[in-house]
Amino acid sequence: MERINAWTTYSEDDVKKVTGLGERYKAYLDRSKTERECTRETIRLAEKEGYKDLCKVKSLKPGDRVYVNTMGKAVQLFIIGSEPLEKGLNIIGAHIDSPRLDVKQNPLYEDSDLAYLDTHYYGGVKKYQWVALPLALHGTVAKKDGTCVDIVIGEDETDPVVGISDLLIHLSGDQLQKKASVVIEGEALDVIVGSKPLKDAEKDKVKAAVLEILKEKYGIEEEDFLSAEIEAVPAGKSRDMGLDRSMITGYGHDDRVCAYAEVEAMFAVKGTPKYTCCCILADKEEIGSVGATGMRARYFENAVAEIMDRCGCYSELSLRRALTACRMLSCDVSAGYDPSYAEAFEKKNAAFLGRGVCFNKYTGSRGKSGSNDANAEFMGRLRAIMDGAGVAFQTAELGRVDKGGGGTIAYICALYGMEVIDSGVPVLSMHAPWEVISKADLYEAVKGYNAFLLNA
Ligand code: MN
Ligand code: MN
DSSP: OOOOOGGGGOOHHHHHHHHHHHHHHHHHHHTOSSHHHHHHHHHHHHHHTTOEEGGGOSOOOTTOEEEEEETTTEEEEEEOOSSOGGGOOEEEEEEOOOOEEEEEEEEEEEETTEEEEEEEEESSOOGGGGSSSOEEEEEEEEOTTSOEEEEEESOSTTSOOBBOOOOOGGGOTTGGGSOHHHHSOGGGOOEEEEOOOOTTOSSOHHHHHHHHHHHHHHOOOGGGGGGEEEEEEEOSOOEEESTTOOEEEETTHHHHHHHHHHHHHHHTOOSOOSSOEEEEEEBOGGGTSOSTTBTTSSHHHHHHHHHHHHTTOOOHHHHHHHHHTOEEEEEOOEEBOOGGGGGGOOGGGOBOTTSOEEEESOOOBTTTBTOOOOOHHHHHHHHHHHHHTTOOEEEOOSSSTTSOOOOOSHHHHGGGTOEEEEEEOEEBSTTSSSEEEEHHHHHHHHHHHHHHHHHO
């Protein structure tokens, strides 16, 4: 039962729409290289669509649009429906953090006339992929006086970039004998940020010169690193890939491609939907959904409570009923089938680039451990919704049985007793500095998520 390639079904007009969406997505991705930037960009777009900050809204009625900003690192959008909230919300939820290298709290040092920033990698990375490529620094420095300085270095064409060195092939005999998991070790991921000494400095002359630049350009002292969140990410913009421009290569498709599909699907809901629609963009998924901005925190539940309060229907019991009655797509990328690594997949149950938005009934590893196994009845209803809206979709597992595995935010939302299933865009080279998606799959995801919001 093979699914068809969505491109074969497109009219000229469809291809134009797919292309336009690809352009908007690349612009979003390029402005959203960290969870903070992604939150800011999403709110900027939402405000243009008439969404208001829930904190500033005293009462709500059907058709109203609001957003909740969680510490500047996560965001939820809501459209109030005509049905009572106790009947549940239609939720689409993705994550907006991506694997990267986080600058340590005491990072700056000098060795052999080179200045470095020491890092601790974030999320699952093949460390050897992060050397010998241009990196940019994105982040926020919180100063003692309460002000914050936002930093982006390495994205403008005239900016300098930073980077991590690799050993030259001529001397790599020993290195190449090592296992790939240790060929570059975590502590070796230190970013080179300078090599020019400050003449008058007493010691650590290169480090001193870097500090002088930071002071001059950003007003930052060495001690300010103690209260900073600076992320080293691949420098440069996302681009079309393939001679046919059918794909996009970029940093952070996992999971901003689903985040953006959600945002467009929400914006495509016009007027008042039947059930209240909700788009969740969560932080910290790549390290286990922990912390105050990760999905395990209670901000989503609290936001629903605040919304019920503004709609005049809050009680503890009504809130419990609303959360349990929800229907949700946990929107996260899926492993795209890769013919070069065929042995990692089981072809009948793999997601193929171009064959549409993917549903994963379960993920997990070693006997589905750690997965959210969605109900057959829910998947049955979704098939009807997707077919009804003409959405190209496919189903997949994350690789062959016992090959590995992974999780998403699905199991956390399932704790409320709601119906939830994983659904996302297939990705090649997932978690690599440059990942690849098909524009057709993004297009089908937007269509599928919108159909879900309107019909689930
Ligand atoms: Mn993900
Ligand atoms: Mn991931």
